[in-house]
Amino acid sequence: MALLLYFMYFLLYTMQTASDIVIFQIINNELCVLAVQRATPPFEGWRCLPGGMIKEDETALQAAIRVLHKETWIRNHYLEEFGTFSDVKRDPRGRVISLAFFAILTSGSVLTPWVTQKSVMFFPLKQIPKLVFDHHEVLKIAYQKLREKALNGDILPYFLPKYFTLWQLQKVYELLLWTKTDKRNFRKEIGKKYALKSTGKKEFNVPHRPAILYKFS
Amino acid sequence: MALLLYFMYFLLYTMQTASDIVIFQIINNELCVLAVQRATPPFEGWRCLPGGMIKEDETALQAAIRVLHKETWIRNHYLEEFGTFSDVKRDPRGRVISLAFFAILTSGSVLTPWVTQKSVMFFPLKQIPKLVFDHHEVLKIAYQKLREKALNGDILPYFLPKYFTLWQLQKVYELLLWTKTDKRNFRKEIGKKYALKSTGKKEFNVPHRPAILYKFS
DNA sequence: TTAATAGTGTCTGTTAGACACTATTGT
DNA sequence: ACAATAGTGTCTAACAGACACTATTAA
Numbered sequence: 001m002a003l004l005l006y007f008m009y010f011l012l013y014t015m016q017t018a019s020d021i022v023i024f025q026i027i028n029n030e031l032c033v034l035a036v037q038r039a040t041p042p043f044e045g046w047r048c049l050p051g052g053m054i055k056e057d058e059t060a061l062q063a064a065i066r067v068l069h070k071e072t073w074i075r076n077h078y079l080e081e082f083g084t085f086s087d088v089k090r091d092p093r094g095r096v097i098s099l100a101f102f103a104i105l106t107s108g109s110v111l112t113p114w115v116t117q118k119s120v121m122f123f124p125l126k127q128i129p130k131l132v133f134d135h136h137e138v139l140k141i142a143y144q145k146l147r148e149k150a151l152n153g154d155i156l157p158y159f160l161p162k163y164f165t166l167w168q169l170q171k172v173y174e175l176l177l178w179t180k181t182d183k184r185n186f187r188k189e190i191g192k193k194y195a196l197k198s199t200g201k202k203e204f205n206v207p208h209r210p211a212i213l214y215k216f217s
Numbered sequence: 218m219a220l221l222l223y224f225m226y227f228l229l230y231t232m233q234t235a236s237d238i239v240i241f242q243i244i245n246n247e248l249c250v251l252a253v254q255r256a257t258p259p260f261e262g263w264r265c266l267p268g269g270m271i272k273e274d275e276t277a278l279q280a281a282i283r284v285l286h287k288e289t290w291i292r293n294h295y296l297e298e299f300g301t302f303s304d305v306k307r308d309p310r311g312r313v314i315s316l317a318f319f320a321i322l323t324s325g326s327v328l329t330p331w332v333t334q335k336s337v338m339f340f341p342l343k344q345i346p347k348l349v350f351d352h353h354e355v356l357k358i359a360y361q362k363l364r365e366k367a368l369n370g371d372i373l374p375y376f377l378p379k380y381f382t383l384w385q386l387q388k389v390y391e392l393l394l395w396t397k398t399d400k401r402n403f404r405k406e407i408g409k410k411y412a413l414k415s416t417g418k419k420e421f422n423v424p425h426r427p428a429i430l431y432k433f434s
Numbered sequence: 435t436t437a438a439t440a441g442t443g444t445c446t447g448t449t450a451g452a453c454a455c456t457a458t459t460g461t
Numbered sequence: 462a463c464a465a466t467a468g469t470g471t472c473t474a475a476c477a478g479a480c481a482c483t484a485t486t487a488a
Contacts, residue, residue, distance in 0.1 A: 014231050015271070017303075017314050054232070056312055060303040084301060084316055086234075086277040095273055097234050097316075099301055167467080184469070185451060202459095208465040209458035384440080401442070402478060419486095425438040426485035 015095045019063040020051030020135070021079075022142035023072070025105035025122060026159050031175060032122040033139060034071065035131060039119070042092045043132040049139065050120075051098065064101040071120060073112040078104040078158040082145040083138075090134045102142045104158040150176040153193045157216040163199060165211035166190070232312045236280040237268030237352070238296075239359035240289070242322040242339060243376050248392060249339035250356060251288065252348060256336070259309045260349040266356065267337075268315065281318040288337060290329045295321040295375040299362040300355075307351045319359045321375040367393040370410045374433040380416055382428035383407070 023034040035047040050071045054063040060081065069075055085098040105111075112120075123129065125143065128136075149155045150173060157164070159172045170186045173179075190196065196214045203210035240251040252264040267288045271280040277298065286292055302315040322328075329337075340346065342360065345353075366372045367390060374381070376389045387403045390396075407413065413431045420427035 015234055015273070017232055017234055054303065054314070056232070057305055059305060060301060060314065081301060084277060084298060086271065086316070088274055088276060097271070097277065097314075099303070099314075165467090182451070182453080183467090184453085187468085188450090205460090206466080207460050209460090209467045211467055382440090399479070400440090401480085404441085405477090422487090423439080424487050426440045426487090428440055 015097065017054045017060070018051050018096055018098045019054055019060050019067060020049050020085075020098045020100050020138060021064055021067055022049055022100065022102040022139055023068065023105060024102060024142075024146060024159075025109070026107050026172065026175065027122055027124075029171075029175065030124040030126075032124050033128060034120065034122050035129065036071065036121075037119040038132070046132045047129050048132050049135045053096075054099075060099045061101075064099075064103075068103055071112070072105065072109070074105065074109055078155060083141050085134055085138060087134060098138070100138050100142065102146060104155060106161055107159060108161060147176060153190060157194075163201065163213040163215055165203060165213060166196075167211055169214075232314065234271045234277070235268050235313055235315045236271055236277050236284060237266050237302075237315045237317050237355060238281055238285055239266055239317065239319045239356055240285065240322060241319060241359075241363060241376075242326070243324050243389065243392065244339055244341075246388070246392065247341040247343075249341050250345065251337065251339050252346065253288065253338075254336040255349070263349045264346050265349050266352045270313075271316075277316045278318075281316075281320075285320055288329065289322065289326070291322065291326055295372060300358050302351055302355060304351060315355070317355050317359065319363060321372060323378055324376060325378060364393060370407060374411075380418065380430040380432055382420060382430060383413075384428055386431075 021034075025032050025034075034050060036050050037047050038044055050067050052063060052067045052070075054060055058066065061079070064079055064081075065075070068077060068079065079101055080103075081099060081101050083100045085100060088095065090096065090098070128139070131139065146155070153173070156169055156172050156176075160168055166187055167183075169190065170181060170183065173186065174181055195217050197217050199213045199215055201213045203213065242249050242251070251267060253267050254264050255261055267284055269280060269284045269287075271277055275283065278296070281296055281298075282292070285294060285296065296318055297320075298316060298318050300317045302317060305312065307313065307315070345356070348356065363372070370390070373386055373389050373393075377385055383404055384400075386407065387398060387400065390403070391398055412434050414434050416430045416432055418430045420430065
């Protein structure tokens with residue numbers, strides 16, 4: 001009996017660690033975030049960020065990759081850990097510490113059929129529904145980190161397809177940082193920070209002078 | 218019996234989460250790190266960074282504060298999380314994910330009597346003994362973060378007592394970044410970044426013109 | 435008075451940021 | 462030709478970084 005109680009104690013109080021992911025994508029010139037609808041208790045039917053418990057045989061990063069792949073079918077995203085959340089009461093099931101990642105999807109990525117269905121959907125950052133657990137806090141900090149990274153210019157190309165114009169790159173920068181930038185100055189700056197390679201190719205089917213396509217190396 | 222096995226399974230495979238701390242202090246103009254000697258298996262007798270499992274009722278930060286206080290008797294250090302370590306085999310006891318913090322101690326802090334004894338000792342960064350687990354990796358990344366922070370100037374005053382001279386501050390900067398800096402330029406820079414307040418007081422018992430003592434606000 | 439370190443200003447080359455016109459394509 | 466966007470250089474004000482002398486204290 002004592003053993004059973006001890007077992008129950010372990011069952012109830014086992015500490016678990018989860019990877020949660022804030023998945024960003026620019027859709028229709030708006031920064032969006034993926035939120036899923038919970039299918040099981042607790043908070044059944046409510047929305048939260050995608051995530052999952054870390055398994056015995058995987059690192060936090062591997063768990064994040066697994067969750068990301070499950071929700072989107074895409075591999076090889078930009079994926080980076082940005083913080084941990086360890087409040088004692090953040091999960092009603094018991095003690096769950098969360099390692100939080102943010103991911104960036106290329107605009108126009110072809111995703112699983114169930115993304116854009118109600119249960120797995122991108123929401124513009126300004127129209128996020130109520131999220132359960134402490135996921136509003138997680139999202140807030142993810143967004144801060146994203147903007148910091150965008151300032152350096154580090155992550156901009158990850159929002160864009162393999163070939164992109166400098167103008168597209170600038171628009172991503174402006175969207176993330178809520179700012180307007182001079183075209184010539186922007187190009188001087190990124191010329192220092194990146195090794196962008198001109199592919200020689202051009203846009204086509206545009207009703208104006210086509211821009212040169214660049215790629216990131 | 219099946220229950221017992223299941224219990225054993227839980228015991229063996231329970232995932233635990235620990236807070237490990239890299240405690241920096243400048244001693245005799247050298248950047249030093251605290252390493253403790255393990256008193257229990259595994260790796261009994263070997264050295265590692267101080268750390269401890271996170272308890273049911275505390276956050277990662279609270280666990281870090283607890284460990285830090287246990288080792289040094291000091292509270293209210295600078296303490297910041299800088300990364301997580303989740304390799305599957307990083308701890309032979311089982312699955313332990315570690316949340317890593319770095320702490321900064323004021324030069325000349327009065328510490329527990331057992332610091333400087335063999336079992337709990339500061340080591341110059343260049344003369345660290347072999348550390349078990351993956352603690353060399355943890356230390357390496359902590360040091361990188363420390364240097365990043367020092368570049369901004371954010372953390373310099375935490376290495377110094379409450380009242381300090383600008384020259385001391387500069388020496389901390391140079392020590393952390395392996396660099397020599399012009400005195401006048403350094404003072405111009407920190408004048409922008411910090412609100413340092415002159416206390417009006419001066420050094421005493423120095424065989425030269427005494428410097429003004431500043432404090433950090 | 436000497437030894438030792440504190441404290442302070444200027445000059446220059448580089449950089450960030452404002453700013454406007456010509457080039458190339460589709461229709 | 463016209464509509465629409467691509468692409469490109471200069472000027473200026475601010476800043477970072479090199480540099481050397483006078484001031485103040487203890488002995």
